[in-house]
Amino acid sequence: MIIKNICCIGAGYVGGPTMSVLAEKCPNIIINVVDLNQERVNSWNSNDLNNLPVYEPGLAEIVKNCRNKNLFFSNLIQEKIKEADMVFISVNTPTKKKGLGAGKASDLKWVEACARQVAQYSSGHTIVVEKSTLPVRTAEVIKSILKESKKQNIGEMPLKTFDVLSNPEFLSEGSAIKDLLIPDRVLIGGENNDAINSLCEIYKNWVPEEKILTTNIWSSELAKLTSNAFLAQRISSINSISALCEATGANVKEVARAIGSDSRIGSKFLNTGPGFGGSCFKKDILNLVYLSEFFGLPEVAAFWESVVNLNNWHQNRISKLITKKLFGTLSNKKIVILGFAFKANTNDTRESAAIQICKNLLEEDAYLVIHDSKVAYKQIEVDLEKKVLNSHLTNNDDSKISKGGNWNYTQDLSGIFNDADAVVILTEWDIYKSINWEVVSKFMRSPAWIFDTRSILSPIDIKKSNLNFWQIGDGLL
Ligand code: NAD
Ligand code: UGA
Numbered sequence: 001m002i003i004k005n006i007c008c009i010g011a012g013y014v015g016g017p018t019m020s021v022l023a024e025k026c027p028n029i030i031i032n033v034v035d036l037n038q039e040r041v042n043s044w045n046s047n048d049l050n051n052l053p054v055y056e057p058g059l060a061e062i063v064k065n066c067r068n069k070n071l072f073f074s075n076l077i078q079e080k081i082k083e084a085d086m087v088f089i090s091v092n093t094p095t096k097k098k099g100l101g102a103g104k105a106s107d108l109k110w111v112e113a114c115a116r117q118v119a120q121y122s123s124g125h126t127i128v129v130e131k132s133t134l135p136v137r138t139a140e141v142i143k144s145i146l147k148e149s150k151k152q153n154i155g156e157m158p159l160k161t162f163d164v165l166s167n168p169e170f171l172s173e174g175s176a177i178k179d180l181l182i183p184d185r186v187l188i189g190g191e192n193n194d195a196i197n198s199l200c201e202i203y204k205n206w207v208p209e210e211k212i213l214t215t216n217i218w219s220s221e222l223a224k225l226t227s228n229a230f231l232a233q234r235i236s237s238i239n240s241i242s243a244l245c246e247a248t249g250a251n252v253k254e255v256a257r258a259i260g261s262d263s264r265i266g267s268k269f270l271n272t273g274p275g276f277g278g279s280c281f282k283k284d285i286l287n288l289v290y291l292s293e294f295f296g297l298p299e300v301a302a303f304w305e306s307v308v309n310l311n312n313w314h315q316n317r318i319s320k321l322i323t324k325k326l327f328g329t330l331s332n333k334k335i336v337i338l339g340f341a342f343k344a345n346t347n348d349t350r351e352s353a354a355i356q357i358c359k360n361l362l363e364e365d366a367y368l369v370i371h372d373s374k375v376a377y378k379q380i381e382v383d384l385e386k387k388v389l390n391s392h393l394t395n396n397d398d399s400k401i402s403k404g405g406n407w408n409y410t411q412d413l414s415g416i417f418n419d420a421d422a423v424v425i426l427t428e429w430d431i432y433k434s435i436n437w438e439v440v441s442k443f444m445r446s447p448a449w450i451f452d453t454r455s456i457l458s459p460i461d462i463k464k465s466n467l468n469f470w471q472i473g474d475g476l477l
Helices: 013-027 038-044 058-067 076-081 109-121 136-152 174-181 193-203 217-248 254-262 283-294 299-325 353-363 377-384 430-434 438-445 459-463
Strands: 004-007 028-036 071-074 087-091 125-130 161-166 186-189 211-215 336-340 368-371 407-410 422-425 449-452 468-471
Touching: 004 076, 013 028, 013 058, 013 071, 013 087, 028 076, 028 377, 028 422, 038 186, 058 136, 076 109, 087 407, 109 125, 109 136, 125 193, 136 161, 136 217, 136 299, 161 193, 161 217, 186 193, 193 211, 193 336, 193 353, 217 254, 217 283, 283 449, 299 353, 299 377, 299 422, 299 430, 299 449, 299 468, 353 368, 377 407, 407 430, 422 468, 459 468
Parallel strands: 004 028, 004 087, 028 071, 087 125, 125 161, 186 211, 336 368, 336 422, 368 407, 422 449, 449 468
Antiparallel strands: 161 186
16 A cells, blocks of 8 residues: 555654654655644744744754645644544553553553544545554554444445554654654554555655564564663663762763673663653653553562662752752752753753752752753743742842742843852753853852753863862762
């Protein structure tokens, strides 16, 4: 089956960039990205390309090239499903908040809603592709919903038929376009070779054939969860070692270099930090934990849960350490927070370590001035569950406001350090690497501290200032 028309349900961090790259690489395929969220759709259609709902280097150029040629964003869900030969489901699958499996299992209500929409509005033969990250055997749920609609094929109506494929997405935010253009692999799980081949043919437009892996559908679903679990496990491993380095006088960067040189271990994903964030690691591991418990494997569940537990402990460890270094109290102290996104090059704050760390510091009555040039203060308000004191600080002059347990926001680094007691680097944005600390130290209140949770500063540079310095995993500081 040659695919000419694709509908992607979900115009989020995955649906938007994935379909943009697909549109650029397959100019002969019409691609409709549909979403319930009208505001999001409007932003994708915005003339101001700086206003796209997702910030990814390289994305705006692709959207500019393809939008309204073969790439369309709308809320015309029914109509676009009907026209499509292939429907990608790329909707959110967060952790369930209540009911059976609350706190661990994925909430599949959005996926189920999509399956029902496809069952109702599709016509002819439709290949349904799971792009969202899903628990193993979700394809079974989708299939049984689609099967019901087949039963309704009656009279003169053309026959509806379906295939279901799993095609999980492995992109990382911040490098999504590069990851999509040059993926390590594309994974396609399914039962019907014709359907698998139809999707392979699309990817072959730019991905070398040897990088396209085909598996059975359950292996594909499980491989996605396992991949994220392995990556997160490496981060918890190195973060646990960072604490041990600080206690013993070792240096975590040196340890990481030494172990990463072993080709069996490899050097990637060994950067210690404030704890992993992002919308997926925690939710996908908890999903794996739930599945393991469900299938009667408590030891397997406990092993993976410990990765998340370590991450939570690590974030709290950092805020406690800051409080201790500042004489055990943050009351009447100004702390500058550099970075709120869960990593650099994204505007996404979901599960960002900054959220827990900032909440802990506010709980200690600190006054925070938060800087992030890509995250909007409205998002920070939602994440901290606390209103900003003043979103329009003039020249960062905050001298006249009452501050304890409050926060302000700025996109301007000048003046931000005035009278600050400490600076905490939480996201590794490039601009923070070139700050002149010798100059900054003159404006801070002594004894002033820098806490570098991303290990991006050079201790030699800091020594030139009179600032106290803590860098994650450096036991000699
Ligand atoms: P997101 O929340 O950014 O986007 C999901 C979109 O789906 C939302 O805009 C929502 O309005 C829309 N939606 C939900 N139900 C709908 C329906 N019935 N009809 C139309 N639109 C609907 O989520 P995301 O970050 O793009 O993640 C999507 C999936 O991809 C998740 O399963 C996630 O685990 C997985 N994933 C995410 C990433 C990532 O980097 N964010 C990477 C790989 C995989
Ligand atoms: C991650 C995976 O890397 C993707 O392959 C996957 O598709 C995606 O999850 C998903 O399923 O959502 P992402 O969350 O965008 O991608 O970003 P990562 O680069 O993996 O970073 C996750 C978190 O780990 C960030 O907070 C980052 O700062 C932290 N991290 C990463 C470290 O602390 N150290 C490292 O060495 C690497």
